[in-house]
Amino acid sequence: MNRNEIDENLKWDLSLIYKSNEDFYLDFNKVKENISLIPSFKEKFLDNAETFLEFMKLIEDTCRKLEKMYQYTHLAVDVEPENNEIQNLYSQVLSLYDDYSQNTVFIDLTISKNPEKAKEVISSDNTKIYSKYINDILRSSSHLASDEVEDVIAKADSILNSPYETYSVFRPEFKPVNINGKEEFLNQETLSEFLKNPDENIRKQAYENLYGEYKKFGNVFASTLSGTIKRDVFYSKVHKFNSPLEASLFSDNVPKELFYKVIDMALNKYHYLLLDYVSLRKKIMNKDKLEIYDMNVPLAKEPDIKYSLNDAFDLIFEATKCFGEDYQKILEKARNERWIDYYTHTGKRQGAYSSGCYDTNPYILMSYLDDVKSIFTLIHELGHSVHSYYSSHNQPYILYDYKIFVAEVASTVNENLLMYTLLEKAKSKEEKAYLLYNQIFENITLIYRQPFFANFENILHEKASNNEGLSNHTITSLYGDLTKEYWGSDVNVTELSNYFCYAVPHFYYNYYVYKYTVGQCVSSVIASRIYNGNTEQKEKYLNFLKSGCTKDPIELLKDAGVNPLDDIIYDEAFKNFEKLLNDFKECL
C-alpha cells in the first residue's frame, strides 16, 4: 500500500507543526540569527541574573525552534523517505544543530569553572527555575579532567567508539532455514518467529544456523565488545570514578545499591519463580529436558479475535478510566487532532514510537494490525504521549523533558491496566490463557532477562577494570556459565548458546538494561495498586506524569510512592508476577 491510499484521518497531521515551508523558514532564519548572537554572551552570561536570564531566553528560543523543526522533518522523513524536499529540510536542520552545538560548547565549561558566579545568578526569583540545570552541571564538573586532557579525549572520541561502530555495521549472513525443501530467510527478526514453530527441527535449525555464524566470527565480536568495554573503563578512570558502573550511574544520580538490588532480586531472592515457570513450560511441552530453542514456543494459542480501531479505543478508554476525565481528554485530543499514524505502508519506518517536543504534540508512529498486540502497542505509546503532554503543559521548558530512566513507567503502567481490563472481559479460558502467557513472557524479558544481562555486563566491566583480558573464550564461557545458572537444571544449555551474547547490541550501551527492570517493577506496582482502588497512588502517579525532570529520577519515583531503593517494590512486583503464573496455571 502507498501512503496516499490511506484515509487522511488515519495519518498524523504535521500541518499542526508548520502550516507551510514558509513558516518553517521563519523559524529557521530566526535560529540562524539567534546562533549568531550567542558568542556575544560568552564572557558575560554569568555576570548577573539579568544577563543570565536574557541569555537563557535566547538559548531556550533557539532550542525550542530547533526541536520543533527537527520534529517536523524527522516525522515526515519517517513516513516519506523518498521525499527529497523533506530530506533536504531535514539535513538543513541537522547542520543547524551542529552550528548550535559548536557555538555553545562554552556554556557548560564556563559554568563549571565559575561555580560561585553560577550559584549567584540562580539565587534571584526569576532565575531559580534554572537551579537544577546549573546544579547538574556543577555536580558533573567535579568529574572533569583538566582542559588539556578533555581536549585530547574529545579528539580520540570517535576512535574510541570505533569498536561499536564496527559491530553495528557487521551484518553476518545466515544459512537459510530449510522447511520442506524450501529455503526461508533467516535473520534476528525472523529467528524469533522460527523459534515459535511447533516443529522442533525447524527451531533447532534456525537456532544453529544463526548462532553458528556468531560462533564462527567469535574473535571479531570479542574484539569489538572488549574494545567497547575497555572504552567504558577508560572513561571512568579519566573522569575519576571508582568504577565504570559508578560512572554510568552518575548522570541519573543513581546509587550503585539500586543496580545490585535489581540483580539480587531477579537472580537470587525471586529466582525460584523463574525456575517455576521453566518447570511449567517443561510440563506443558511434555519434555524431559528443555533446549534453549524451546524457550520461545508459545504456551497458549492466540484466539481468533479481530479488533478494529474503534474496539481498540473503547478498550483503551476503559483501561484508563481510573485516571479520570482530564487524562481521557488528552487521549481524545490525540485521536481527534490526528497525532497518530496508524497503518504501515511502503517506505514507512518500522516499529513504534511516541515523539514530540515542547511546542508540538507528541506524535505516534505505529502499524496497527487488528490484533490484541497492536492495542498494547497503541496504549503503550499513548502512555508516553500523555506523559510528554502533561510535562510540557505543567513545567517550564528547562524542566519538562523527562529522562529515559523514568520514561518507560507511563507506557507500561498503561499496558498493565489494559491487561487487567482484557482479563476481566475475556470470554473463555483460552483467551485468558493467551493474555496471561504474553504478559508472563514479557515480564520475564523485563524483570529476569535484563538483570541477567546487567550482571553479565557488570562482570565484563570488572574484569576489564582489573586488566584481565577479555578473550573470545573468557567472554563466551562466562556467558555460558551464567546462562546455565539462569535457566537451571531443566534446560540443556549447549556450547552454542555461549555465543548468544554477541547478538545483543545492548552490551555496547554502557549499563543500560537494568533501567528496563526498574521501570517494569515500578509500573507493575503502580498499576496493580491503582487497579485495586488505591486513590492516593493514583494522585501521586498523575503528579509524576506532570513532573518532567524537576528532580532526579529516583526522587520523582519516591514522590510517586514507588521508591525503587525500597525492597517492597520488588516484593510487590514479583508477587504480581507470581499471580500471573498462578492464574495462568488455573487456565490450563
Add this chain to the structure above:
Amino acid sequence: MNRNEIDENLKWDLSLIYKSNEDFYLDFNKVKENISLIPSFKEKFLDNAETFLEFMKLIEDTCRKLEKMYQYTHLAVDVEPENNEIQNLYSQVLSLYDDYSQNTVFIDLTISKNPEKAKEVISSDNTKIYSKYINDILRSSSHLASDEVEDVIAKADSILNSPYETYSVFRPEFKPVNINGKEEFLNQETLSEFLKNPDENIRKQAYENLYGEYKKFGNVFASTLSGTIKRDVFYSKVHKFNSPLEASLFSDNVPKELFYKVIDMALNKYHYLLLDYVSLRKKIMNKDKLEIYDMNVPLAKEPDIKYSLNDAFDLIFEATKCFGEDYQKILEKARNERWIDYYTHTGKRQGAYSSGCYDTNPYILMSYLDDVKSIFTLIHELGHSVHSYYSSHNQPYILYDYKIFVAEVASTVNENLLMYTLLEKAKSKEEKAYLLYNQIFENITLIYRQPFFANFENILHEKASNNEGLSNHTITSLYGDLTKEYWGSDVNVTELSNYFCYAVPHFYYNYYVYKYTVGQCVSSVIASRIYNGNTEQKEKYLNFLKSGCTKDPIELLKDAGVNPLDDIIYDEAFKNFEKLLNDFKECL
C-alpha cells in the same frame, strides 16, 4: 615428515646458544637479579659519567641475556611448537621481558626531562658511545605531550589499536573455486596460485569469490581501516606533528621529501615503464584488454631444473665472490656451524627469516625445495645474517642493531647478484626468460606497487586529517580511481577491484610500505655497480654492513654511496628495471 627424521646437519644447532637448560637458568637468574637492582639507579643514573656507565653496563648485561634467552626459546618453539618444556621456558622469558619493561619506563622519561645532565654524562670518553642513544631520546622528547596527557594516551592505547585487532582476527570465508566439478579451497594464499592458472575462468572465479567477500563486508573493513587511520592522525596531533606522515617518518629521521620522491618516481617519471610492461603482457597473452585477474599469469615457463643444496651453495659462493674472502668465510661458518634449518616438516613454522642477537649467531629458518626460488630465499636470508654478523662483530652492543629501514638492503643486494650469476650461466633462452620474468615481477611489486599503496594510504591520512569522513564508498572509490591510473588503459579495472584495498594488512602499518621501494632501489643500484666492477662501491657497501645503527638510516646509505634523496639512485634503479624488460623481450 617429522623433525627427528631429518639429518642433524640440515637442522640448526641451538646448543651453541645454551648447552643445557642449566646454562639457560644461570642467565635467567642473573637477569632477575639485575632487574631487582635497576630501581636503585632511578634517582642517580644521570648524576655523573661513572654512575651512568655502571647503569648502562647493568642494562646492557640484562638486555643481552634477555635477547639470548629469547632467541634460544623462540627459535626452538618455531620448529617444535608441541614441546611443552620449551613453550614453558619461552613464556618465562616473555614475562621476564615484561618485568624488565615495567622497571625501566623511567629511563627515557628521566633523560627527556634532564637534557643538560644527559648531555653531560655522555661527554666523557668512556661514555661517548652512548651519544646516539641519548640524542635520539632527546630528539623525541620535543614531541612528548605533558605527563598527564601521555598517561591518558597510554591508558587508551589498547582501545585505539582495537580497530586493527578486529581487522586482524576477521577471517572471511570464501566460496571455494570450482574446477571441473571439484571444489578447491580459496584463501589469500591459494588465490595467488589460482591467479596463475592458464584458464581464465578459474582466475575470474577465484578473483570474484575472494573480493566479492571483501565487498560484502565493505562497511566492516571501512570501519576498521578508518579507525586505524584516525588513530594515526590522533597520535600525530597529540604529539605535535604537522601530519601523520611526518609523525611516521620521525623515528627514522627521514624527510617527507623522500616519501614524495618515491611516489613521484614510480607513478610519474618512470610510470611509462610500467605501462610498457602492461602492453607487453597484453601482447604475450594475446588479449585486446587485460583483466585485473590476468596480471599474475606467468609470462615464462619454469624450466625443469633441480638444484641440490650443494648446487645452491656453489651458486651462492659464485654470486658473492665479489665481496671477497672475509664475507665468504662467514657464509662457510653459517653452513658448517649449522646456523640454518633447511627443510620443512610437521609443525615447523612456515616462511623464512634470519634471526639472532648480539651474543648468538644469526640463525636462518626456511624450507628448501630444490628449485631456483629456494636459492633466492637462502641467499636473501644469508644477506641478513651476514649484515647481523658484521654489525655485532664491529659495533658495541648499543650501536649494533640496524633499523628495518636499511634491513632489506643486504638481502636484496644478494638476490640481485644471484640473478646476474644465474643469467650468465643460463643454458637456454627459456631459462633466461624465466629468471628475467621473475625478477621483473618482483621488481614491479617493490618499485611500483608499494609507491601506489603509499600514495593511497597518504591520501586516506590526509582526508582524515581534514576531518573528511572515510566511508566505505570514499575509501573504495578512491582505491578504484588510483588503480585505473596505475594500470592505464590496457587494463579493465572493474568495481570489484576497488575492494582489493581491504585485503592489504599493510594499510594498518602507518606508512610502512614506501621503505620496501627505497630498499629495492638502493639494492638494485649497489648490486649493478658492484657487478660492473665498481670497487669503491663494494668497499662502501661492506662498510655499511658493519655499521649497525651508528647513524640514522639515510646517513648510513649516504656513506654507502647510495643517497636515497638523490634522483640518480632512482634513475639508475629504473634503468636497471628497463634493462630487465628489454632483455626479457629479447628472449621471447
